[in-house]
Amino acid sequence: xxxxxxxxxxxxxxxxxxxxxxxxxxxxxxxxxxxxxxxxxxxxxxxxxxxxxxxxxxxxxxxxxxxxxxxxxxxxxxxxxxxxxxxxxxxxxxxxxxxxxxxxxxxxxxxxxxxxxxxxxxxxxxxxxxxxxxxxxxxxxxxxxxxxxxxxxxxxxxxxxxxxxxxxxxxxxxxxxxxxxxxxxxxxxxxxxxxxxxxxxxxxxxxxxxxxxxxxxxxxxxxxxxxxxxxxxxxxxxxxxxxxxxxxxxxxxxxxxxxxxxxxxxxxxxxxxxxxxxxxxxxxxxxxxxxxxxx
Amino acid sequence: xxxxxxxxxxxxxxxxxxxxxxxxxxxxxxxxxxxxxxxxxxxxxxxxxxxxxxxxxxxxxxxxxxxxxxxxxxxxxxxxxxxxxxxxxxxxxxxxxxxxxxxxxxxxxxxxxxxxxxxxxxxxxxxxxxxxxxxxxxxxxxxxxxxxxxxxxxxxxxxxxxxxxxxxxxxxxxxxxxxxxxxxxxxxxxxxxxxxxxxxxxxxxxxxxxxxxxxxxxxxxxxxxxxxxxxxxxxxxxxxxxxxxxxxxxxxxxxxxxxxxxxxxxxxxxxxxxxxxxxxxxxxxxxxxxxxxxxxxxxxxxxx
Numbered sequence: 001x002x003x004x005x006x007x008x009x010x011x012x013x014x015x016x017x018x019x020x021x022x023x024x025x026x027x028x029x030x031x032x033x034x035x036x037x038x039x040x041x042x043x044x045x046x047x048x049x050x051x052x053x054x055x056x057x058x059x060x061x062x063x064x065x066x067x068x069x070x071x072x073x074x075x076x077x078x079x080x081x082x083x084x085x086x087x088x089x090x091x092x093x094x095x096x097x098x099x100x101x102x103x104x105x106x107x108x109x110x111x112x113x114x115x116x117x118x119x120x121x122x123x124x125x126x127x128x129x130x131x132x133x134x135x136x137x138x139x140x141x142x143x144x145x146x147x148x149x150x151x152x153x154x155x156x157x158x159x160x161x162x163x164x165x166x167x168x169x170x171x172x173x174x175x176x177x178x179x180x181x182x183x184x185x186x187x188x189x190x191x192x193x194x195x196x197x198x199x200x201x202x203x204x205x206x207x208x209x210x211x212x213x214x215x216x217x218x219x220x221x222x223x224x225x226x227x228x229x230x231x232x233x234x235x236x237x238x239x240x241x242x243x244x245x246x247x248x249x250x251x252x253x254x255x256x257x258x259x260x261x262x263x264x265x266x267x268x269x270x271x272x273x274x275x276x277x278x279x280x281x282x283x284x285x286x287x288x289x290x291x292x293x294x295x
Numbered sequence: 296x297x298x299x300x301x302x303x304x305x306x307x308x309x310x311x312x313x314x315x316x317x318x319x320x321x322x323x324x325x326x327x328x329x330x331x332x333x334x335x336x337x338x339x340x341x342x343x344x345x346x347x348x349x350x351x352x353x354x355x356x357x358x359x360x361x362x363x364x365x366x367x368x369x370x371x372x373x374x375x376x377x378x379x380x381x382x383x384x385x386x387x388x389x390x391x392x393x394x395x396x397x398x399x400x401x402x403x404x405x406x407x408x409x410x411x412x413x414x415x416x417x418x419x420x421x422x423x424x425x426x427x428x429x430x431x432x433x434x435x436x437x438x439x440x441x442x443x444x445x446x447x448x449x450x451x452x453x454x455x456x457x458x459x460x461x462x463x464x465x466x467x468x469x470x471x472x473x474x475x476x477x478x479x480x481x482x483x484x485x486x487x488x489x490x491x492x493x494x495x496x497x498x499x500x501x502x503x504x505x506x507x508x509x510x511x512x513x514x515x516x517x518x519x520x521x522x523x524x525x526x527x528x529x530x531x532x533x534x535x536x537x538x539x540x541x542x543x544x545x546x547x548x549x550x551x552x553x554x555x556x557x558x559x560x561x562x563x564x565x566x567x568x569x570x571x572x573x574x575x576x577x578x579x580x581x582x583x584x585x586x587x588x589x590x591x592x593x594x595x596x597x598x599x
Contacts, residue, residue, distance in 0.1 A: 107577070108412065108577050110575050125437060127430060132437070139444055141444040143571055157573045158575055269463060271414050273411070273412050
């Protein structure tokens with residue numbers, strides 16, 4: 001057999017080869033693969049492990065489940081500022097009358113985080129310099145610029161300015177600068193936000209069983225939407241988002257919530273402009289009326 | 296000396312071979328199925344498709360002549376009157392185009408997907424969207440269009456289902472042929488304002504669209520864009536990145552219920568240096584010029 005000594009030019013060539021292989025595998029290991037279609041069954045969020053959680057629905061069905069047909073947020077939640085509590089109550093009162101209050105989803109308006117995190121299907125696309133998030137209802141799109149800072153002066157926009165980076169196995173997304181519009185709300189209960197809104201979302205994969213357990217726990221508490229969006233037969237990992245919301249105009253302290261997805265079943269084309277129906281309540285919100293000529 | 300050199304030489308050969316064994320498979324694995332890189336935000340400063348080099352053409356605006364400085368879009372100072380005499384139009388389609396043109400020429404803004412916030416089904420989407428971003432994933436391509444965040448999904452290396460349920464964007468499947476991405480679309484649902492182009496040319500659910508995308512060099516892209524702008528008018532003045540070439544789309548439309556034969560058109564984009572622009576249709580249904588409300592909802596009778 002050859003007795004080869006690793007001298008020039010062998011040594012550098014072998015070292016180069018090893019370098020290429022090592023750096024390739026190191027690069028692959030840096031970014032967790034969070035991409036794919038993700039689905040869930042309930043519009044409500046899960047409570048955080050500790051600390052203040054989101055506004056929840058106080059209207060319960062006879063069996064103790066939250067009544068997703070009648071959205072009455074807990075306006076007595078001590079973390080709400082008086083302004084926010086009044087807004088939550090105002091929306092809840094509309095629901096208690098048997099009407100559906102307008103929200104971004106049923107008004108075909110743009111949706112921002114965290115309202116977007118109520119959506120039942122989401123597709124996450126990881127690119128080199130950005131992460132693109134697509135949402136089922138009304139083709140909402142978010143662009144998250146990676147490894148960049150917010151501009152010194154953020155011009156408010158419907159999506160806000162989102163920047164992200166990876167921390168080990170977690171994608172962290174930071175959003176500010178979300179514009180306030182006529183139907184702006186952070187959740188399904190009409191809880192308002194102001195220009196001070198700041199949302200931090202942390203995305204990571206969790207084991208499939210934990211994800212299925214979280215899904216089923218949430219469905220037991222809050223009910224399941226019509227249609228199946230989460231693939232319970234898929235034994236792969238789930239995707240969990242832990243997010244924190246700060247807004248000194250609406251909340252006396254930051255609060256957190258959790259969203260767990262399973263692999264999604266199939267993307268559903270949902271064109272808002274085709275129907276103003278609120279699918280959960282089945283009632284028409286804000287029917288246009290013409291009391292006087294427009295021109 | 297000779298013996299020493301011989302051993303070193305043999306060692307070097309073995310070393311190169313060893314390194315090659317290690318390096319080449321890694322490189323080869325990357326290059327087995329090279330696909331063209333269409334990443335980035337592509338943009339153009341004109342609406343309407345470019346004319347194909349030969350064969351039946353898309354409709355053009357009878358009210359616009361070469362080098363007309365009026366902008367195209369953003370209020371349309373010139374009425375949109377499609378050439379209803381285009382011999383490729385079947386009689387009923389020609390009638391629909393003529394009627395839409397007459398209404399536009401009378402000062403009315405016709406409802407279209409863009410001003411009604413309706414889905415921008417293909418091929419209309421190409422005629423009005425100034426930009427496109429392609430996200431190339433392993434099994435699908437997601438195409439994002441800036442005006443009202445329209446999204447198309449293209450399943451790669453898959454076939455159309457035997458029975459296609461019509462949908463706003465249709466069913467799109469794609470594959471790469473060397474440096475070209477080929478997309479085939481069927482099953483585009485008809486909505487109240489679905490149209491092939493900005494002139495109200497109708498389409499039927501038999502529409503079949505084929506798109507071919509490839510990268511072209513910057514000089515060819517610039518020339519194609521300038522030629523088109525001279526004919527179709529300017530729509531914006533976004534700066535282009537001189538470090539990149541162009542992306543060219545050639546598409547063919549077949550619809551035996553509307554056209555006597557398939558026709559083709561072309562769209563040329565270049566990479567823009569501008570960030571993605573948020574354009575939200577729901578914020579405003581007013582056609583910017585001359586400031587008329589389109590399709591204002593009326594309640595002539597109770598809904599329930």
